[in-house]
Amino acid sequence: MEVILKDDVKGLGYKNDLVEVKAGYGRNYLLPQGLAMLADKTNKKIVAENVRQAAHKADKVKGDAQAIADQIGEQTLDVTAKIGESGRIFGRVTTLQLAEALKARGIDVDRKRLSFDQEPTAAGDYTATLSLHKEVKHTVRFRVVGE
Missing domain, CATH: 3.40.5.10 (Ribosomal protein L9, N-terminal domain)
Incomplete structure (x- = not known):
């Protein structure tokens, strides 16, 4: 069909x-x-x-998405979570926390456009993919740190 x-x-x-x-x-x-x-x-x-x-409007939307990706660049975000003595996270780190960390840096994105490449389970460095446009995807680096 x-x-x-x-x-x-x-x-x-x-x-x-x-x-x-x-x-x-x-x-x-x-x-x-x-x-x-x-x-x-x-x-x-x-x-x-x-x-x-809508082709000319799409070019503008793609340009705006690329501008957001360029604004994020290669910076690494810090996301706080409760961490035990073994270094493992209590609970979960969510895309909402990552979106709020981006918002704190002045970049407003929808949490539904974020997806983790690897689910954060312990303190350390991770990456997430931000789908801003069907042709613009950006890798967001973040670090899980203890509260």
């Missing part, structure tokens, strides 16, 4: 992408949730026209 995505779907594609999915996934999840529409001839033409008109 071919569908056109109305919004970004993690692991599947980005807005206005034409993707092939299994019929059950499309009928029972994507279409009822409003995340996609059927890829018939009319909808393909409508989306193509919308994409053409």
Whole structure:
């Protein structure tokens, strides 16, 4: 079943992408949730026209995303957590904490755009991926330190 995505779907594609999915996934999840529409001839033409008109806006959005990535650069963020004597974390370090650390540096990003490359389980250095745009992904380095 071919569908056109109305919004970004993690692991599947980005807005206005034409993707092939299994019929059950499309009928029972994507279409009822409003995340996609059927890829018939009319909808393909409508989306193509919308994409053409929005192309110059997309360049600006990509430029803004690249500016945020450049602003983050290679800096390393400090994220505090309760740490035991063995160096392991009590609880979890979340993307919300990482987003707040970025916000403290004057960079406002949505926590849903962050994902850990490796789940932080102990004090030390880690990396996370920040998906600012479908073509702009940035690696954020952070250090887990004790409170």
